[in-house]
Amino acid sequence: MTWTRKHLLGLEGIGYDEVVTILDTTSRFREILDRSVKKVPTLRGITVVNLFFEASTRTRMSFELAEKRLSADVLNFSASSSSLKKGETLRDTARNIEAMKVDIVVMRHPSPGAPHFLTDHIDGSIINAGDGPHEHPTQALLDLFTMREHVADLRGKRVTIVGDILHSRVARSDIWGLKALGADVTLCGPNTFMPAEVEQLGVTVSHDIRDATVEADIVNILRIQRERQSGGFLPSLREYSALFGINAARLREMKPDVLIMHPGPINRGVEIAPDVADGDRSVILEQVTNGVAVRMAILYLLSMVRASKQVEEPDILAEVGA
Amino acid sequence: MSKILLRGMRLIDPATATDERIDLLIADGVVASRGVGIAVDEETRIVEIPEGVVAPGLVDMHVHLREPGGEQEETVESGTRAAVHGGITTLAAMPNTEPTIDTPAWVEYVRSRGKLTNVHPIAAITVGREGKTLAPLAELAEAGAVAFSDDGRSVADANVMRRALQYATMIGRVIIAHCEDQALVGSGTVNEGLASTRSGLSPIPAVAEETIVARDILLAKSAGARLHIAHVSTRGSVELVRRAKADGITVTCETCPHYFCLTDDDVRSYDTSTRVNPPLRSADDVEAIREGLRDGTIDAVASDHAPHSLEEKQVEFDAAPPGMVGMETLLPLTITHMVDTGILSLGKAIALMTIEPARALGIAAGTLETGAAADVVVFDPDGKVEVTADWFRSLSKNSPFIGSTLSGRVLMTIHNGEVVFEEDLGTAHGSSENHGKRAAESNELVVGV
Numbered sequence: 092m093t094w095t096r097k098h099l100l101g102l103e104g105i106g107y108d109e110v111v112t113i114l115d116t117t118s119r120f121r122e123i124l125d126r127s128v129k130k131v132p133t134l135r136g137i138t139v140v141n142l143f144f145e146a147s148t149r150t151r152m153s154f155e156l157a158e159k160r161l162s163a164d165v166l167n168f169s170a171s172s173s174s175l176k177k178g179e180t181l182r183d184t185a186r187n188i189e190a191m192k193v194d195i196v197v198m199r200h201p202s203p204g205a206p207h208f209l210t211d212h213i214d215g216s217i218i219n220a221g222d223g224p225h226e227h228p229t230q231a232l233l234d235l236f237t238m239r240e241h242v243a244d245l246r247g248k249r250v251t252i253v254g255d256i257l258h259s260r261v262a263r264s265d266i267w268g269l270k271a272l273g274a275d276v277t278l279c280g281p282n283t284f285m286p287a288e289v290e291q292l293g294v295t296v297s298h299d300i301r302d303a304t305v306e307a308d309i310v311n312i313l314r315i316q317r318e319r320q321s322g323g324f325l326p327s328l329r330e331y332s333a334l335f336g337i338n339a340a341r342l343r344e345m346k347p348d349v350l351i352m353h354p355g356p357i358n359r360g361v362e363i364a365p366d367v368a369d370g371d372r373s374v375i376l377e378q379v380t381n382g383v384a385v386r387m388a389i390l391y392l393l394s395m396v397r398a399s400k401q402v403e404e405p406d407i408l409a410e411v412g413a
Numbered sequence: 414m415s416k417i418l419l420r421g422m423r424l425i426d427p428a429t430a431t432d433e434r435i436d437l438l439i440a441d442g443v444v445a446s447r448g449v450g451i452a453v454d455e456e457t458r459i460v461e462i463p464e465g466v467v468a469p470g471l472v473d474m475h476v477h478l479r480e481p482g483g484e485q486e487e488t489v490e491s492g493t494r495a496a497v498h499g500g501i502t503t504l505a506a507m508p509n510t511e512p513t514i515d516t517p518a519w520v521e522y523v524r525s526r527g528k529l530t531n532v533h534p535i536a537a538i539t540v541g542r543e544g545k546t547l548a549p550l551a552e553l554a555e556a557g558a559v560a561f562s563d564d565g566r567s568v569a570d571a572n573v574m575r576r577a578l579q580y581a582t583m584i585g586r587v588i589i590a591h592c593e594d595q596a597l598v599g600s601g602t603v604n605e606g607l608a609s610t611r612s613g614l615s616p617i618p619a620v621a622e623e624t625i626v627a628r629d630i631l632l633a634k635s636a637g638a639r640l641h642i643a644h645v646s647t648r649g650s651v652e653l654v655r656r657a658k659a660d661g662i663t664v665t666c667e668t669c670p671h672y673f674c675l676t677d678d679d680v681r682s683y684d685t686s687t688r689v690n691p692p693l694r695s696a697d698d699v700e701a702i703r704e705g706l707r708d709g710t711i712d713a714v715a716s717d718h719a720p721h722s723l724e725e726k727q728v729e730f731d732a733a734p735p736g737m738v739g740m741e742t743l744l745p746l747t748i749t750h751m752v753d754t755g756i757l758s759l760g761k762a763i764a765l766m767t768i769e770p771a772r773a774l775g776i777a778a779g780t781l782e783t784g785a786a787a788d789v790v791v792f793d794p795d796g797k798v799e800v801t802a803d804w805f806r807s808l809s810k811n812s813p814f815i816g817s818t819l820s821g822r823v824l825m826t827i828h829n830g831e832v833v834f835e836e837d838l839g840t841a842h843g844s845s846e847n848h849g850k851r852a853a854e855s856n857e858l859v860v861g862v
Contacts, residue, residue, distance in 0.1 A: 103611065182727050202729035203613035204683030223731075225613025263613060286610035287618075 094392045098217040100206050101226035102267035110235065110271050113388055117236050120391070121384040123160065133387075134163035137394055140188060142198040143169040143220070144181075144205070149355060149379070150220055150230070154197050157386035166193070181205060185212040195393060198222075216393040224258045230354055231264030233385040235272065237378050238309055241350055246273035251303045253335055254313030254362055255284045255324070261354045262313060266292055279303035280335060283324040300335050304345050311352040312337055315362045328361050338364035342372065350374055415830065416440045416457040419791065424467045427764035428780035437467055439787040442830035447783060462791065465824055468763045470502025470530075470788030472779045473740055474770040475564075475589075475643055475667060475715035478504075478532070480523065482511025487720040487808050489526035492740070495718075495807035496530050497834035499741040500790035500823040503531040503771070503778040509565040513537050515548040517556035524557045529833045531788075533559035533776065535589060538577045544568045547577055554584045559774050562589035564643060565690075567625050569595060574629065578638035587639045587665075587774065590629045592650070593691060597621035602731045604692040608677035614730060619698065622691050623649040630657045630664055641773050642666035644717050646691040648701035655710040665773040667713040670746035671737065673702045675813065685726045685733035686813040689719070692735075703756050706765065713770035714762075716743045720809030738807045742814050744790075745798045748821030752794070759794060787830040796822030 093108040102110075123129055139158045143151050151167070158165045168188075181200075188196060189212065197218045198206050203225035206217050221227040235245070242248055250269050256262045256278050269276050276294040278285065290296055297303040304310050315331060325331050337351065351363075351373045359365045368375060417439040424447070425432050436451040437444060453459065473496065479487040487495075489506075496504055506523055508514030514523060515537040523534040536558035540546045542565065550561060561581060567590065568574040574590075581588050601617030603609050609616035626642055630653060633640035645651060645666045657664045671689060676696050680687045687693060694702075705711040719736025726733050743766065751757045757765075771779035778788065798819045802810040826834035 180724075180728055200729070202731045204730045207683050208729060223613050224615075260613065263611075287605045287616060288607040289610050291607050292610070 095396060097393070097396055098206070098210055099228050099389055099393065100210070100217065100219045102228045102231055102264045102271070103226070105267060105271050107271050107273075110232075110268060113232055113385070113392065114236050114239055116388040116392060117232070117381070117384045120387040121381065123387075124380065124384055130160050130162060132162045133391055134158070134161035134394055136164075137194045138164045138166065138192070139195045139197060139390065140166040140168055140193045142184075142188070142196055143167075144198070144200040145170070145221070147199050147221070150199065153379070153382045154220060154386050157383050157390060160383070161387055161390055163195075163390070181208065182212055185209050189213045189215070194397060195390060216397060218389060218393065221260050224260050224263070226264045227260040228264050229382070229386055229389060230261050231268040232389070233378055233382040234261075234265055234311065234352060234354070235268050236381045236385055237352065237374055238350065240377070240381075241374065242308060245269065248274050248308040249277065249306055250274045250309045250311065251277040251279055251307040252311045252313065253279045253300065253303070253337065255315055255319060256280055256289065256313070257284045257286050258316065258319070259313050265311060266294055277303050277307070281325065281331070300337075300341065301344060304337075304341065304349075307345060307349060309350045309352060310337065310345070311354075312363050313354065314356065315358060317358075332361050336362055336364065337367050339366050339370075342367050342370070352378060355379070416453065417827065417830070417832070418451060418453045418457050418459045419467050419789070420459050420461045422462060422465045422467045422791065424781065425760050425763050426469060426781040427760050428469070428768040429782050431781075432760050437781065437789070439789070439827065439830045443787050444781050444783050444785050447781070460791065460825065462793070462824060464793045464795065465791045466759070466794055467781075468790050468792070469767040469779050469781050470790050470826060470828060471500045471744060471766045472503040472770040472774075473501045473716050473718070473743060473766070474505045474713055474774055475669070476504045476506050476718045476740060477509065477720065477736070478506045478523070479510060479720055480526070481519070485808070486722050489523060489532060490528075491806070491808045492718070492720075493527055493529040493532065495738070495805065496740050497826040497828065498806045498823065500744050500792055500826050501530060501740055502788035502790070502826060502828045502833075503533065503776070504740070505533045505535050505559055505774060507535055507562060507564045508537040509542060513541050515540050515542070515553070517549070517552045520553055520556040520558050530828055531778065533557070533774065535560045535562050535564070537561065538563045538568055538588060539573060542566065544570055544573055547573070547580060550577070550580055550586070551584050554586050558586065559776060560587045560589050560641070562591065562643065564589065564591045566595060567591055567593055571628060571632065575632045575636055578633055578636035578640065582636060582638045585775070587641045588633075589641045589643050590625070591643050592622050592625035592629060594621045594624050597624065600731075602688060602692065603680045604677040604694045606677055606695050608681055612681050612683070614680060617692050619647040619649055619694065622647050623653060626650045626653050630654070630662060633664060634662045638663070640664045644669050644672070644691060644715070645705070645711060646672045646694050646702070647698045651701045651705040651710055655705070658710065665712040666710075667715040667770065667773070668702050668706065668711050669715055669717045669739065670743060670750070671739070671813070673699055673706065674746055674750040679813065680730075683730045684813060685728065685730055686737055686811050686815075688730060688733050688735050689717075689737055690735040703751070706751060707756055712765070712773050714743065714747055714765045715770060716740045718807070720807055721811045722809060726811050736811070738805060738809050738812050741805055741807065742800065742812065742819065744792060744823060745819035745821035746814070748794055749819045753820055787827055789825075789827040790823060791825040792821060792823045794821055796820070796824070798822050
């Protein structure tokens, strides 16, 4: 097994072997989800806190489900119910969590680098569940897992990511993960949504949706936030939809076996037409199911690293004869 | 008043084109004489450090002392203590305090609290630095304001900036422009480029600085005013200033050490000590800054010393206030990155931190000509400085250079003829120093007096 990391902060710099280890481990957990009893004792005695400083429904639910199916003890902490609004700093929150002896922290935070900051203040393992526009590694891993279920070998396969790349943590993590597996990545969207010098990451940039998708094996469509219109990035969502939206007519011009993906939640009729989202090329709901399995795999791998480091500790319960 | 003879050391005084081993006698707070083999009486303290270089006390034209209002971060007293530790004897203090330095009383308050160095308050251009109403520039100048700046932000309204330039011309003071278009900066925290793309940190494009540099140069030209551009950080800004100077426009500019020794790649650690405005730029910009210093486009190296407490900086990157402390690392960073790399001569580097900023501000400082105030730094250009948090005398320790080893160690700082900082020579160096009389009688070394 090729996994020695204590934390999962991002996919930048991740190796081929590491990605394959995660995806192979995910396959084993994916099987569990099809059983009648979907719970295993893998993380019994392990405490996981879900630390969400930003509104999230599906990612938080997916992590919570993964943790519960692994029999972990789960704590939820979200900004609205926390002391953060009372002026407590992230550092103090971290120190309090540290004092509670939590093993694994899953964090969503609007500031890039916030989980990296946490690693300096917490002994536990940290899983980045999205840090601003920086990275969202478990989303990218579930994307890769879903792609690999349909396309066994991603080497040389054409993957096009469409939408607001600039503000997308999913796009950044997808790029690193796809590059690690040898895929050819094209980014498509208006210039105002392209991060500076993004070509230097080894991707192709296109502003023509037809050019970018006709030869693609996989098209991953990103959600367009409605506030981008007021932010001046777009003249209107209508114009975006006309230029870059994926509808049935555009789908017909693509390869017949193209995979249509979306990290959700979708804006029907903006970046994706309803009949495409619900159509037979769409794997959007498979992504959601696989998300739980990927998160189970990550929790498992990080807990194994922790366990291997704690193997020298004496068994306290044994000593007191419990 | 004490007399000091700096004997036989290399004296670098760019203002008088001096770079030779001669004596310098300080008496009555001024440079009394310079020459070879100056005779002294027994009351005179003799300082003779073989590796020491004698230069004018440094002039740091861009400092945030935080007083009034931010005394937990820095005060005039702590800031000047840090200054002399860095060899600085004259500094210009920015007005973005709480309250803003926009009244004669506050100018007088800050100026009068400077004891260890000259403290020249820079007053605000507009009331409250709000960019709307001109501050009482003539009264502020009368009270001792050396220049005017709304540093921390640009004067967004071009018409207000034009009026300020026109008005300052009458007073004979320079306007110092902080050049950043706030609309282009937006919520940005780091330079736009590969580093912002990889880190996900919000980008600030170089053009946010350059549009205002271009605007303010044109406004200064139209007003016939003297303009100084603070903390130039991009290739485009250097080129704009170069062209303006060639066109005969009266513009000067400064840069800061972090713009020639760090790049935007350094922010990818998410270390909040690397967050600064303008942001750390690309390697290509760093190259242009170095060239601008070499060819004289950039007139001065200033620290933009911006103290922040640990509490303020130990937060998420985008929640941290911009700025880093810099007075104490000004000389060693410039020597390490500009002189030791062969880009600047030591004399040119000294000029950029002494006579050139003094000229930009229009003040009498930065020279060791006979009769000048005895503001002197003695430093060892090869002496190593291990930068640690404890090494700083500033109240704040927000430096990205903690952990690095630099060349250029300040050994002694003299202000108005009095020793205001002295390295503990007994532990640091094999340097010798002696009082004339006792050494003459007993040949005994008196170290670390």
